[in-house]
Amino acid sequence: MKLHKGLKRLGVITSLGVLLVLIQGALVTKTGSGEGCGNTWPLCFGEVIPMDPPPETVIEFSHRLVAGIVGMLVILMAIWSWRRLNHLAETKFLALISVFMIIFQGLLGAGAVVFGQSNLIMALHFGFSALSFASVVLLTRLAFEDGHLTKQYVPTVTKAYKWFVILTTVYTYVVIYTGAYVKHTGATLACSGFPLCNGELLPSLTGGAGAQIGAQVFHRAAAITLFLLLVILFIWTMKTFRHMRVLSVCAWLALILVIGQAASGISVVFTLNESLTLGIFHALLISLLFTVLCYMVMLVTRKSR
Template identity: 50%
Template sequence: MKKAYQIYSIITSFGMLLVLLMGAIVTKTDSGDGCGNSWPLCYGQLLPTQPKLETIIEVSHRAVSAWLGILVIILAIWAWRREPHKKEIKILAFISVFFIVLQGLLGAAAVIWSQSSLILASHFGFSLVSFASVLMLAILSFEDWDKPYIATVSRSFKKNIYWLFIYMYLVVYTGALVRHTGSAMGCSDDFPLCNGSLIPEFTKQASIHYLHRTAAFILFIWILYSWYHARKHYRDQKVLNKGFQFALLFIFLQAASGSLIVISNLNLFVALSHGLIISFLFGTLSFIALIVYRKKIT
């Protein structure tokens, strides 16, 4: 049964990643209104006849999200019953279900009633939390009883990791806000400058875009510092150091893909890679926060 659980958790993790990418496609292609204000049906039909491209994209996203919701619920129940003695398993199982249901309800509300960009931007963040919790369940299924994934660090560095994780979620939110306010080209095609200036004239779109750039740069420096600190003071903590190595790699790739979005004038594949990399980075920092939180396997 352990092997089956591991395979199922991996499949569900990839499925959640697919949901994230499909959600990004819906936003990037402006397909959110592909079914009008009808939900859960599409224009009052289960499968609309002669659908437009945006309708196909929206219906596909709804169908995949619904199936993944079922898969996540099954995974959560399976994980809870399989390892009821692990507190973190129960927490992750609850979070995975709670946030996938919440993002589904938020998506439905966005279809039926118009929502502000501030509310819509939280949709991606909720999906990301559910993905990360499912990913953690999958990773923990591979740990050995005698070698659990735990990192022992100082209280100050543990707080640093927690605050880094929280800050990254805020950075993700600013990125989603850029997407939902149409501010991806708020600095035109300038990089690293913004509309030809280091500090631009702050129109609405330029302000949102510049805020995200600045927040992302701070995140880059913060992860670089944390990687260096872990490497210097916790060289013997192999899992911790490996986690920060991946975090550093992903933040480099994230910065590169972010600049390419501007330079390529919103190329769809580059934009999707940006969303994919941030998902990997969020999952990595989630894992780091988890292993410093854990004290022992009971």
């Protein structure tokens, strides 16, 4: 007998929905469509459905529409999981986080439209989207785990490894924030070329573009550090915990995703940020990477019952 068949399906649909909202959010930022509906919310230029809208209005309005539908799915997913998976230790925490994040990022987006927000706050908006996606995916994973009628997988790892996974995941979230800040401050092309910035190892931070160059250099340094941390995580996992298949697969996925993330980021610089696909792909990969690492955190912090 298969358990939680409906919950699994809802989880997959909701996870894909949250991912779509995340991509749409990146598209709104990339195309500068944040004011596509003016400063009105939830209406669009005072209309329920805008008539004969320009492209930026279509992008913003569709983002709002899909986000509203997905928000209801997330709440439904959280309630269903709370009732059917409440015997699993992680369920209630993930259910609360998923609902809080989807509501909070919606309010943050609405506030940005009506009142305007600083670049710092808007950068957090993408970070909350990544947390929302990760929490829904992990809830879905719990439904699939419990549906096998087998004992929950609890890997036995060292304390040092556990904390390395946790701290690397937290650091990844910081890197997400630095990247979102670069995007919202228009600093994507503050540095020409890679790995040098405007032909210099340590570029000058003075002048009108100094703040943007500083944001870009800081993000690059943070991203390179993350790459090195994930290489260490991969080697550590393969050397010590290779027999634990789930951890090994996660380590492989994390390495592949961070390589793709680095490649897409460098490509954005060399294509002068003219490719819409590359920018969205860059946002997608870091969200998937963060989700994989969050799953590793869930695994290594489990206790045998």
